[in-house]
Amino acid sequence: MKNRKVNGMKIGVIGATGKAGDLIAKELTDRGHSVTAIVRHPDKLQGDWDVLEKDLFDLNTDDLTPFDVVVDAFNAPRGQENLHKMSIEHLADILKNTHVRLMVVGGAGSLYVDDHITRLFETPSFPPAFKPTSQAMAESLESLANSDDLNWTYLSPAPNFIFGGPRKNQYVLGNDLIMSDKDGKSEISYADYAIAMADKIENEEHNREHISVIW
Template sequence: MKLAVVCANGKAGRLIVKEAVDRGMDVTAVVRGENQTVAARVIQKDLFDLTADDLKDFDVVVDAFGAWTEDPLPLHSTSLEHLCDILSGTDVRLLVVGGAGSLYVNKEHTACVA
């Protein structure tokens, strides 16, 4: 299985890459800066600069995006929308990994876990 992990240098991304490599998957780390993972292949590009052509040859793309801002929810929505747009009409499967910080805890959707 050919797997791309977007935001692979993050906490979740590094663990996902390691587990996938340990299981013998063909893993590519998608990172903004220098690769800090065990993946042998790297796409060094910002998530928002990725194109359909960058991801067309993968079976699965894992979105491990995380934001360290005061209000990260708009960034999560924007990043997910971008990945959905560029993968639309392809056979590539998109898996989204999210932390508890993005979970709402009230009906009004104004308070999050973290």
């Protein structure tokens, strides 16, 4: 949360009606950035932002090149988990060879529990109900890693991602391996995740990297 150096950026937030997207948009607005909510249903927005009313899959290069950064906070409905990979592939296609940086709200399931052999969603104890989403998000990350001429950062929260949790104004930044605190906990609130996302946008670091945050 240090070395902030960029203010007044133009940022589009896809999925600003969602739990993560809403808080990220609010955090960026509070920091003085120009935020546009990219949504299908503007009536569900909790904040007063400029709006680009359009389905993610209908977006084109001309829609997104006015922005410095696009935050992808899209969350596929249960039963349509394949949309995670499809959405990333679409965004990568329309943003390649542009100046726009893509910041992705990732999943904890794609984090490794060991030295890049086993991801969290591949462990025996991983809840079956969450596996389709986590596997689809891991596949979307692989698509990003294989993309060319695209600026992207994939930010995974801790496995215990707490909506409504406290805003502590702190976090620990890590790589693509699961971290835990001194008590063995691996958690972060949505509020502090939003702070981390805003910091990474402003610091312009970790291009083409998968990173993570915990308390």
